[in-house]
Amino acid sequence: MAGPPRRPVSPDGAGHGTRRERARLTGSDPWRHPTVVSRTTVGRTTDDPVDEPVDEPEDRPGSAPATDTAVPTRLMVLGLAHRDGSVHGSELYPVAAACGISDETVRSCMRRLIADGLFVRDGEGRDAVFRPTDAGRASLEVTHQRHLMAYAQDAAGRGWDRRWRLVAFAIPESRRAARDAFRDHLRTLGGAAVQPGLYVSPHRWHGEVVEEAARLGIAEHVSTLSTEDLDVGGETNPRVLVDRLWPLAEVARSYEAFIATYRDVPERLEAMRQRHERISEQDFLPGALHIAIRFSECFDADPLLPPELLPRPWPGREAREVLARCRRIGVLAREDKAGPGLFRVFDDAIAHLP
Numbered sequence: 001m002a003g004p005p006r007r008p009v010s011p012d013g014a015g016h017g018t019r020r021e022r023a024r025l026t027g028s029d030p031w032r033h034p035t036v037v038s039r040t041t042v043g044r045t046t047d048d049p050v051d052e053p054v055d056e057p058e059d060r061p062g063s064a065p066a067t068d069t070a071v072p073t074r075l076m077v078l079g080l081a082h083r084d085g086s087v088h089g090s091e092l093y094p095v096a097a098a099c100g101i102s103d104e105t106v107r108s109c110m111r112r113l114i115a116d117g118l119f120v121r122d123g124e125g126r127d128a129v130f131r132p133t134d135a136g137r138a139s140l141e142v143t144h145q146r147h148l149m150a151y152a153q154d155a156a157g158r159g160w161d162r163r164w165r166l167v168a169f170a171i172p173e174s175r176r177a178a179r180d181a182f183r184d185h186l187r188t189l190g191g192a193a194v195q196p197g198l199y200v201s202p203h204r205w206h207g208e209v210v211e212e213a214a215r216l217g218i219a220e221h222v223s224t225l226s227t228e229d230l231d232v233g234g235e236t237n238p239r240v241l242v243d244r245l246w247p248l249a250e251v252a253r254s255y256e257a258f259i260a261t262y263r264d265v266p267e268r269l270e271a272m273r274q275r276h277e278r279i280s281e282q283d284f285l286p287g288a289l290h291i292a293i294r295f296s297e298c299f300d301a302d303p304l305l306p307p308e309l310l311p312r313p314w315p316g317r318e319a320r321e322v323l324a325r326c327r328r329i330g331v332l333a334r335e336d337k338a339g340p341g342l343f344r345v346f347d348d349a350i351a352h353l354p
Contacts, residue, residue, distance in 0.1 A: 073101055073109040075296060076289055078140065079343040085132035085140050087119070091340040093126050098285040138215070142188055142208070147349035150304050151324075154317045160202050160306035162238075164230040167191065167199045167209050168223045178216040185212045190303035192245035194232055200245065202306055242309045247301070254298040255315035259322055261294065266325035269333055278335035287330070288342045295323050324350045 073096070080087050080095060096106045110130060113119045118136035122129045132140060153159045167186060171179035183199075189208060191199035206224055213222040232241055242248065272279070279287070302316055310316075327346050331337070341347075 072293060072296075073105050074113070075292060076101065076342075077106070077109055077113065078143075079289070079292060079345070080340060081132070081140055081344070082341070083344065083348075085137045087130040089123070089126045089128040089130070092130075095285050095340050095342060098282050099289050100286065134215070138212070142185075144345050144348065146188075146299075146304060147345050148352060150299070150302075150316070150320060151349050151352060153304065153307055154320060157307050160308045161204075163202070163226050163228055165201050165203065165205055165226045166194070166224065166230075167205075168225075169197050169213075169218070169221055171218050171221045175218060175221075178218050182212060182216055182218060182222075185209075190305065192303065194245065200230065201303075202309060203304075238309060242305060246303050246305065248305075248311065251298065251302050252311070252315050254301060255319040258294050258298050258319050259315060262291065262322050262326060266322065266329050269326065269329040273329060273333040277333070279330065279333045280335050281339055284330065284334050284336075284339070285342060291323070291326055292343050292346070295319065 076096065076099060077087055077092065080091055082088070092106060093103060096103070110119070110121070113130070113136075114121060117133055118139060119130040119132055122131055149159075169179070169182065171182065186199045186201075186209070189201060189205050190203055191201045191205070194200050206226075209222070209224060210219070213219045230236065230238075230241060232244065235241055235244065269279075298316070298319060304316075307314070323346065327343075327350055331347070
């Protein structure tokens, strides 16, 4: 992946550390902020169409991701969404430039988001404001709620009422686009395929499922039920079922890699802050983007199962703690505290922590 463009460091290193200090923080490239330690992204590039398999049980969240070599522009764009869901061109293009993303790449991404029915454009050029449609607002809200739920489950240490929720659907081929969108929504909510057209989750997802089915106009093709007795191929043990249906080992390895990369970053950021050094926008923005890329690789594949069903210890909790500390201290050390709010969704979730 192409990382943020390299820049000369000011001769005296004023404001954000000397060149030697940067080398100590990063361990390699002295022109990169300590949080910008990855230049590769694993997972689908969201700006390109991808052919999906249809309702295959083995097509589980986080399985066999492809390798992408471009900064996921869509992640950056959605990370700039204000709390009303709008994305402002006056913020979008400068942030993209600081992250090494060209104007044309940004325009291409916005055209795709508009074509996908997630945003509409108000105005032209860099003064444009991209406002979410109902579908776009729903997508942003799902992401927001996932982050809130993850931290809430971490704090409570529990979250399961011992019931399984199932969704069955048989949507005609003539409604393939709606079927694909519905299936993707179930996966986003953490569902796993038991068999073609049948998904299960331990979460109370009935309201979200029914609402999405109605929005897509396929409610008549969808059935829901819940049970305390789930039998899949003769197996009823909840922990064995979870291991069979969700790729938890893969998700855990991804979280462990994130932790290994970023575990010591909060301490280093705090040391910078204590020395009254500040992180410039040219460092803060790409740093925030790259840590979001790495965290999203883990988080987007995580079904966020209740703690009762997870192996102990579960690295997802530690990864979220590392992210929270990076965000809190990084924001405090940011030079321009009035700058664009990149990835507010993280900060909103963190703000709910005790």
